[in-house]
Amino acid sequence: MDQNNIDDIYRDRVILDHCRNPRNTSLLDHFDLTGDAINPFCGDEVHFQIGLRGENLIERIQFSGDGCAINMASGSLLSEAVTGLTVKEATQLSIRFVESMRKPIGENAEGEFIGELSALISVKNFPVRVKCALLAWSALEDALSKNKSTIEPDSLPM
Amino acid sequence: MFDVEKIRDDFPILSKTIYGNPLVYLDNAATSQKPRQVIDALVDYYENYNANVHRGVHTLSMEATDKFEDAREKVSTFINSESSDLVVWTRNASESLNLIAYSWGEANVHEGDEILLTPMEHHSNLVPWQELARRKNAVIKFIPMRGNGTLDMDKVDELITERTVLVSAVHMSNALGTINPVRELGEKAHQQGAKFLVDGAQSVPHMPTNVQELDCDFLVFSGHKMLGPTGIGVLYVKRDILNTMEPFLTGGEMVLDVSYQEASWADLPMKFEAGTPNIADSIGLGSAVDYLNSLGMENVRTHEKNLTTYALNRFKKADLDGMDLFGPDDPEIRGGVFSFNTVDVHPHDLGTFLDRKGIAVRTGHHCAMPLVRSLGVAATVRASFYLYNTEREVDILVDGVTEALRYFRDGSE
Numbered sequence: 307m308d309q310n311n312i313d314d315i316y317r318d319r320v321i322l323d324h325c326r327n328p329r330n331t332s333l334l335d336h337f338d339l340t341g342d343a344i345n346p347f348c349g350d351e352v353h354f355q356i357g358l359r360g361e362n363l364i365e366r367i368q369f370s371g372d373g374c375a376i377n378m379a380s381g382s383l384l385s386e387a388v389t390g391l392t393v394k395e396a397t398q399l400s401i402r403f404v405e406s407m408r409k410p411i412g413e414n415a416e417g418e419f420i421g422e423l424s425a426l427i428s429v430k431n432f433p434v435r436v437k438c439a440l441l442a443w444s445a446l447e448d449a450l451s452k453n454k455s456t457i458e459p460d461s462l463p464m
Numbered sequence: 465m466f467d468v469e470k471i472r473d474d475f476p477i478l479s480k481t482i483y484g485n486p487l488v489y490l491d492n493a494a495t496s497q498k499p500r501q502v503i504d505a506l507v508d509y510y511e512n513y514n515a516n517v518h519r520g521v522h523t524l525s526m527e528a529t530d531k532f533e534d535a536r537e538k539v540s541t542f543i544n545s546e547s548s549d550l551v552v553w554t555r556n557a558s559e560s561l562n563l564i565a566y567s568w569g570e571a572n573v574h575e576g577d578e579i580l581l582t583p584m585e586h587h588s589n590l591v592p593w594q595e596l597a598r599r600k601n602a603v604i605k606f607i608p609m610r611g612n613g614t615l616d617m618d619k620v621d622e623l624i625t626e627r628t629v630l631v632s633a634v635h636m637s638n639a640l641g642t643i644n645p646v647r648e649l650g651e652k653a654h655q656q657g658a659k660f661l662v663d664g665a666q667s668v669p670h671m672p673t674n675v676q677e678l679d680c681d682f683l684v685f686s687g688h689k690m691l692g693p694t695g696i697g698v699l700y701v702k703r704d705i706l707n708t709m710e711p712f713l714t715g716g717e718m719v720l721d722v723s724y725q726e727a728s729w730a731d732l733p734m735k736f737e738a739g740t741p742n743i744a745d746s747i748g749l750g751s752a753v754d755y756l757n758s759l760g761m762e763n764v765r766t767h768e769k770n771l772t773t774y775a776l777n778r779f780k781k782a783d784l785d786g787m788d789l790f791g792p793d794d795p796e797i798r799g800g801v802f803s804f805n806t807v808d809v810h811p812h813d814l815g816t817f818l819d820r821k822g823i824a825v826r827t828g829h830h831c832a833m834p835l836v837r838s839l840g841v842a843a844t845v846r847a848s849f850y851l852y853n854t855e856r857e858v859d860i861l862v863d864g865v866t867e868a869l870r871y872f873r874d875g876s877e
């Protein structure tokens with residue numbers, strides 16, 4: 307690997323693509339869960355809205371946020387990855403993802419993450435940026451931990 | 465003679481490479497690098513005369529005490545203090561400010577009193593006053609700032625009232641580079657009977673400092689930003705004020721006489737230095753002062769002013785799309801600090817990109833959150849220069865930023 311290559315982090319341009327054109331960013335009129343996370347050191351923030359089908363299935367998830375490319379891409383990639391999962395599956399994915407991000411470089415199993423989520427693993431080449439990639443996942447955990455509480459649209463932090 | 469290439473040879477770390485590129489260290493406002501002379505002074509202390517000071521008649525202790533007090537003398541002369549017993553060792557500028565807020569502030573700030581600050585204070589010259597004001601029901605006011613990051617001095621007269629007990633201002637802003645007219649501020653403060661404090665954390669390392677000419681009542685700064693080690697800072701206080709101040713910390717080393725019931729305090733400055741002091745790092749700071757004196761602080765300032773002029777021109781010429789450079793564009797009132805924001809590329813991404821090229825810059829709010837927010841951004845990228853930086857490094861920075869913007873915008877490097 308070229309040590310100088312900035313693409314190590316913004317790998318395959320997946321991160322840049324998701325940062326420039328984040329998916330799932332139109333806010334919902336009706337939703338069941340919200341979650342937020344803020345990094346006080348850099349001011350980055352992420353907010354999620356989740357619309358469930360029944361009590362459990364994540365039918366729609368939208369996010370808004372402000373921050374660096376990795377933070378925004380992580381929110382966007384996450385929203386795609388958990389759409390269609392149950393709350394339990396999403397929670398498990400989140401736990402697995404956070405664990406993988408915290409493991410030392412090189413200890414991640416081949417194919418540990420399918421699809422575009424694996425682009426985020428490359429952020430581990432830059433330890434100080436790992437927290438940028440994890441912020442969205444904290445916001446997701448925040449939302450999922452509130453399952454069953456119903457939130458009025460007015461109370462959404464903007 | 466100020467020969468920057470020769471100076472660079474004194475700094476071992478400057479020959480490091482980062483990802484295969486020569487290190488371009490532009491985070492000097494956070495902390496400076498250290499010359500071999502300072503590193504050697506630390507090693508010399510630990511290898512040859514490590515002992516506690518002011519206690520014991522043995523040879524090593526006497527030698528350590530001499531060198532320790534010698535360092536205080538050097539710092540005192542460096543800022544042209546009347547006497548070295550007005551120079552109190554602390555850990556850093558932040559501790560110096562806390563010492564003032566607790567010791568002087570507790571006794572002299574009362575309900576309804578006013579403290580006047582600038583909007584560009586580092587958190588360490590803001591939060592201690594907020595806390596004091598909360599304890600005392602005092603009021604904090606701010607001098608307004610103009611669009612170019614300078615203080616609106618026309619407003620100062622009406623802001624300093626008979627209730628003002630303290631005016632405290634950063635001499636050079638770590639976030640904008642602005643050099644504030646501290647002498648004028650001090651005069652205005654004194655006209656109303658208020659005390660005047662200068663936060664010299666960014667000015668003392670970069671320009672000549674003369675506390676008698678400044679006529680400041682308090683001056684604070686940190687050793688680690690002026691070629692010295694971390695963990696050693698300075699508080700200077702005018703004698704008539706220091707004499708009235710109660711100790712901030714108490715215990716060993718700062719007492720004259722102790723019974724089981726009470727204690728009396730040692731003379732200045734030891735009254736304010738409880739416990740075993742940071743001997744090695746004070747001596748290291750003394751050595752840093754020697755180094756700076758050998759270059760001449762006028763020459764340091766001239767070198768940095770030239771670099772600032774060069775960098776301002778380079779940035780102007782590069783005319784980077786959507787880039788906002790904060791702070792005044794007159795090098796006479798600006799130090800070598802370049803804080804900027806790019807509308808669509810986040811400071812962290814820019815910082816990571818530059819790091820891959822070996823360029824060390826700071827990203828974030830630079831411990832001046834309210835200021836950075838008032839600029840309408842969450843964070844900025846900051847490049848800050850020191851005496852060992854060169855025009856070539858300015859070029860590398862400007863080219864690096866140009867490339868980074870291209871990379872993040874259209875994905876081509």
Ligand SMILES: Cc1ncc(COP(=O)(O)O)c(C=O)c1O
Binds near residue numbers: 559634637
């Ligand atoms: C203007 C200013 N004041 C105070 C400080 C605090 O210095 P220290 O962290 O060494 O206490 C700094 C350091 O960043 C500074 O730039």
